[in-house]
Amino acid sequence: MAANGSIRSSVKVRREEEGEDEINDFRDLIQKGIRELEPSILDPRHEGTADDWIKRNSSLVRHTGKHPFNSEPPLNRLTQYGFITPVPLHFVRSRGAVPRATWNDWTVDVCGLVKWPTKFTMDQLTNEFGFREFPATIVCAGNRRKEQNTVKQTIGFNWGAAVVATSVWGGVPLRDVLNRCGIFSRKNGAVNVCFEGAEDLPGGGGCKYGTSIKVEFAMDPARDIILAYRQNGEELAADHGFPVRMIMPGFIGGKMVKWLKRIIVTTKESESYYYLMDNKVFPSHVDAELADKEAWWYKSEYVINEYNINSVITTPSHNEILPIKPCSTRSPYILRGYAYSGGGKKVMRVEVTMDGGEKWDVCMLDHPAKPNKFGKYWCWCLWSLEVEVSKLLNVKEIAVRAWDETNNTQPEKLIWNLMGLMNNCWFRVRTKICKPDTGETGIIFEHPTIPGNQLGGWMKNSASTPSMNSASTASTTYSLSQVKKHNTRQSAWIIVHGHVYDCTQFIKHHPGGADSILIHAGTDCTEVFDAIHSGKAKKMLENYRIGDVRGECESDGGGCLAEGEDGHVDGQEGEIESSVRG
Structure with a gap:
């Protein structure tokens, strides 16, 4: 149920034919998640906050206390329902209160360097433009940050490895909206397209959340950038931007403004406090004091646009115990996980090593999402590798890395940066032999960290x-x-x-x-x-x-x-x- 209490499933739109069969296939996965997932609830911890009206899944790991709400699912639930993430298990990144929006009252203002500035209602967006619908993976740039925080404290909270999700998104192509408004040419000053949300936020003394991209990205039909108003076949949930948000496949989540209110075509990049002071990767020697002293925040070359290549082991889960019996040592055990790469690049292979990188086993990849007509891949893949239990007996560590179509891969070691962003070193799960309460011998698996303020993981917190x-x-x-x-x-x-x-x-x-x-x-x-x-x-x-x-x-x-x-x-x-x- 959407924030205004209705579902507009009967809106008539011109739907592009591309990928229609694929979308129908994903609807089965979506319905499976809806049937099997437990209902969301009004969490007592929200009482007294501006978000106390929003129902949320009780299993989400909270990161910023009562308010604002920032969360991710437990890693072992991330792919529990398959390739498409159920909306209630989609990670949430918010910087303030969720707006109490209504469909009929909402408008999106397109202004700046355009011939015909226009304020669009939601009905205009849905009825007057074509409709694009496709699966895409959203990744927070802070995914896996807690690993960095255990080495040295960053200025970000402890995101785990589940700050990623894949949904079927539907909406209006951005380029169509900009063309309708008569966007100026680059030579006439239209260099950037800025996006602004509705929230009143405290940063910089009070402002809206905003960001920007180059006009070439905004107008590129291969990029599939849309003003999205549907997720997994339904209206957007309140936490995810109802009634309309930006979706920019292949870009980090911080670019995809929720509760979209304004699109401004400008010469300069966004001047939003949150664009200037967030989503940047500095060299490792830059700490908070140096960043302020030398004004690193204002250096646009460190702005993150597309997310990088990454892979994670989801099975075995943290603290999972695999019993070892004489009759089971030759039985197969299946390692599983996810992998993704930004910018529309396809993940070509995923490899697992169990000897520190001397030898690598190539995994099976599941790529159910087809490329768009320009050859862009917007989704993660799920990988698996079958190993004999006996082989795991002498293994101390399991590590994974991915390669994309440009032969880009992941670094072996963690590269620390001030904001703790874009961590994509090999994901390592350690093993040790144990004896559970039953007295039987087993292998226990330990992930590097546990998200949030939870204790656990083999990376003991060495941050001062x-x-x-x-x-x-x-x-x-x-x-x-x-x-x-x-x-x-x-x-x-x-x-x-x-x-x-x-x-x-x-x-x-x-x-x-x-x-x-x-x-x-x-x-x-x-x-x-x-x-x-x-x-x-x-x-x-x-x-x-x-x-x-x-x-x-x-x-x-x-x-x-x-x-x-x-x-x-x-x-x-x-x-x-x-x-x-x-």
Whole structure:
């Protein structure tokens, strides 16, 4: 059910014939997921937030506390229903509250360097333009970031390896909309196309989420860029941009603006705070201080457009135990996973090594999505490899890498960068022999990390975490009941690691806006504070410490000082850096 409570399945549109049989095949997978997936619910953790009206799948791993909602499915559920991801299991990346949109009231304004600026209603978009529908994989640039955070803390939260999803998207070709409005030529200044969402976000002192692409991308029919209003045969879900969003196959998710309100043809690139301060990959030596000091944020050559090649092992899952019996050692065990490459490039092969890269076994690939008429591949592939159980007995580590049609492949080792983006080193699962409770011998598999603030994974957290026990702290103690009373804008206290902090004076300087603090004022928000804040932010918190808590604290699982989005703020308190980027 869409946000306005209706499904417009009867909208009459001109549908292109290309791929119609393929779409029908995928509808069977979509219906299978709908039938088998448990219903979404109103999560009690959303109470008191601006999103308390949205039903969500209870298995999603949350990353930024109560609000805003950022999540991914458990990795072992990502491909549980096959090639197409059920919408409730699609990862969610939001920087603020989800707009309460209605179809009839929504418009998209096309303006800037066009002859005929136009404000389109949703009915105009669906009735006056052709309709394109195709499967495409969306990838967040932060996929697998937690692996980077375990080596050295980035300024992003702990995304796992399931920040990727494949859906059947349908909508209006962007180039048709721009042609209707009479887009200017490049020589007349039309160099970039900017996109802007509806949310009121705190970044940069208050702005909309925005990004841009070159006009050549926007007008290229091979790129299949659309204003999407359907996902898996239904209207968009609220979390995924209802009623309309951008879909740019082969580009990172950060380019695909949700709740689309404006398309502006410009000479300059987007000037949105979120375009300038997010989705960039800097050289490994650039830390937060250097990035600010030398203005790396404003260097457009580090902007990410297309996502890179990547592959992941989904089976065996983390902590899965494979029992070993004399009669089963010659039985097959099937390794499984996914692989993708950006820019429409086809994944040509996936290989698995069980000896550190000396020998590689070529996997079977499942490529059910056909290329578009220009030869572009917009979807992941699912891979599998059958191995004998006996072969796994002497294996210490299983690693995977993929190759695309340009013979591009993945690096062996992790390449750290400040924002923790585009991590695509070999994905490694380690093994060891164990004896389960039954007493039988088995092989236990261990993934590199577990998403979010969960503990586990063979990559033990070596990122330095500043001490929360500075010497210059007050000796005053407070009871939990005393702290709970300080839950207003006039007096906002929080608890982190048993210490009490008065954040009242910081509210107006917080890059994530006041609500990010107020929603957790009077509570223990240790868990999420640790998960989404950089070392610099943790050190700054000590400036607001007023004492300790008497007795034990129980974290509410929420978050505090959790920005609605990534952010820098210059003010009386100096520059604040948070890890809610990307």
